[in-house]
Amino acid sequence: MTSGGLLTRMRRLTTPAARVALPLALAAVSGTAAAATVLPDGFRDSTVVQRLDHPVGMAFLPDGRLLVVEQQSARMRLIVNGALSSTDPVAAIPDVQTAGAEQGLLGVAVDPGWPARPYLYVHCDMASAPAIRISRYTAGGDLAFTGDGHLTVDPVTRYDLLNDAPDSDPNHNGGTLRFGGDGMLYVSLGEDEQRCAAQDTVSLRGVILRLDVTRLPSGAGGPAPRSLITPPGNPFAAHPNPNARLVWALGLRNPFRFHVDPADGALFVADVGENDWEEIDRVPGGGHDYGWPAFEGPLATGASCANPIVPGDPPIHAYDRVGTTAAVIGGGVYRRPPGATAGFPAAYEGDYLFSDYYRGFLRRLKRSGSTWDLAPAVPGQPNATDWGTGFDEVSDYAVGPDGALWYVRESLFYTGNTGSIHRVVSTVPDTARPQPAFDFAPPRPTPARGAVALVWSLPAPAVVKLDIHDLFGRRVRRLVDDEAQSAGPHQRDWDGLDDDGRRVPPGLYLARLIAGGAAREHRIPLIR
Secondary structure, eight states: OOSOSHHHHTOOOOSHHHHHHHHHHHHTTTTSOOOOOBOOTTEEEEEEEEEESSEEEEEEOTTSOEEEEETTTOEEEEEETTEEOSSOSSEEOSSBOOSSTTOSEEEEEEOTTTTTSOEEEEEEEBSSSSEEEEEEEEEEESTTOSSSOOEEEOGGGOEEEEEEEEOSSSSOOOOOEEEOTTSOEEEEEOOTTOGGGGGOTTSOOSEEEEEOOTTOOSSSBOOOOHHHHOOTTOTTTTOSSTTGGGEEEEOOSOOOEEEEOTTTOOEEEEEOOSSSEEEEEEEOSTTEEOOTTTEETTEEOOOOOSSOOOOOOOOSEEEEOTTSOOOEEEEEEOOOOTTOSSOOOGGGTTOEEEEETTTOOEEEEEEETTEEEEOOOOTTOSSSSOSBBOOTTEEEEEEOTTSOEEEEEOOBTTBTTOEEEEEEEEOSOOTTSOOOSSEEOOOBSSSBSSOEEEEEEESSOEEEEEEEEOTTSOEEEEEEEEEEEOSEEEEEEEOSBOTTSOBOOSEEEEEEEEETTEEEEEEEEEOO
16 A cells, blocks of 8 residues: 555644554555445446546646646646547646655646636645745647647746745645636645644745736746735735735645635635544635634634634534544535536535545535535435545545536555546436526637627516626726617627726726626636
């Protein structure tokens, strides 16, 4: 049995004796057959690609291609139409530390301006220094997917956003990169087994960062000046230390996986616990503190630190892991994408899914007002608590453009070259899902340099309003003002000017269309 997977990376048994005993105990069961996934009636699990070497994270391109990163080999691989790309691997990321079981190439994200901005971002531990690096690479190849879809990444294109997040201990590194609907890059960093550092906004430990990548120069270079990657609206913008100005949330232990709710931009953070509780935190905006090390889940630990510890926001959900080996893995909020062919039924819309790396369950939370509880069991569910079982060694999830729940199984029994990519699909027609009141097509071109076309179609006459907003929700331009429109197609072009006729700066904007009381939104990346 190897030690390279999340097996030791996510463990929380802290005594030397326990750390020795854990691998021996798991070795005793490693010869058993892998458990097949069990899902409710009307759902099916299918394998997409097999024989990957400790795949740990993934990210979809807008056209449906899937990037996967391997933790130990530090390779980036690409899945095109259900198979590995003709160019494989896409890249081998240099200077990645894999000596510690929690270290390696941990996360990947795709620039929201793809393919005009052909940038890929990675989260890794550095081999040349005890630090975590967040880097951008420039991709080449079939960027617009007009041919076989292959991509290439030359390591010399690397531009470092950060290369000095502490990695003094091989454990608790975080590992997720996701873009929000605001166009900002969110990054998770663990507290590096320095418990009180999670309450220090300047330490770059135990935090979620919010970074602006839109002003970075093209080509290789870095590390970026902190001022260049600090976005407006971060909660500690007035702090004298530039590290603090990057922080979006703090008080986390090891936020290995988090997801962004596309409906409202809230982050859902699966924070790995120590001895008693695994927790899920919802981050609705900047400046929230989630209490570690004073709290683990709902439990007050009695920890004291040089920095005052605030009580912290309570988790939306926590589960007891006393006496077990456990590590919570976030699955994200389910939002069915437009045009999905394998989407979940309407009853799942807005539900949060999460699993446990070691215990293999997949659970479902449903929101009622301000509370989140386990959803009622559905027919065929393996038991009253678990929506699914057999999800052992799963390290990442994403809702694909097809509406399926895709996931990365890092390995079988922590063995190399046994990793795989899967998708969970609904096999029942979704007759309960209401049809959209109208269709609002994606803006074109995207990103836009000049005018951008906004096209929609109404199934029946309706009163229509169309506004352009900036990232702070402020109206920039009103294109349609409560206009009565007939059924059928309509179009308005935005020329990049505000209501006063001034050209707006480059950045990410939001087109919000309201027709007959129903609203649709699309992002518009505006470049010069």
